[in-house]
Amino acid sequence: MSKFTGPLRLEHLDADWKRWKLLEPLVWEIDTLGSGKEIVVEAGFIFDGATTPRLIWAVLPPTGAYMRAAGLHDRCLEWLKAGTPNPYAPTRRKADRQFLLAMKACGVSFLVRWAMYLGVRAYAIWRGR
Secondary structure, three states: OOEEEOOOOEEEOOOOOOOEEEOOOEEEEOOOOOOOOEEEEOOOOEEOOOOOOHHHOOOOOOOOOOHHHHHHHHHHHHHHHHOOOEOOEOOHHHHHHHHHHHHHHOOOOHHHHHHHHHHHHHHHHHOOO
């Protein structure tokens, strides 16, 4: 099963707790430990946590057990926008799928992870991605 390796070390960058910087690389190992398949988000990467509408922050705030998954997803989307996708997330749909798998690995409940996954898929479809 896929999993994150190493700790999550972050620094918040603003008073609203909307921007976070990775202090150490975030490593998502795909399939089994030692498979050689991984997505590495570099130290120094800045992201906004889970990009949820402010209206639902009481239920799904930007921070939570899904922080690692959100950082992974945001970086995969940035690589896609730059035209340099990660081989394990070469499309928006596959990046969203890694987000879902990463949330499961982080222990995010079934309902929360599927609500967030369906939210990112709906947004992608709405934006034509």
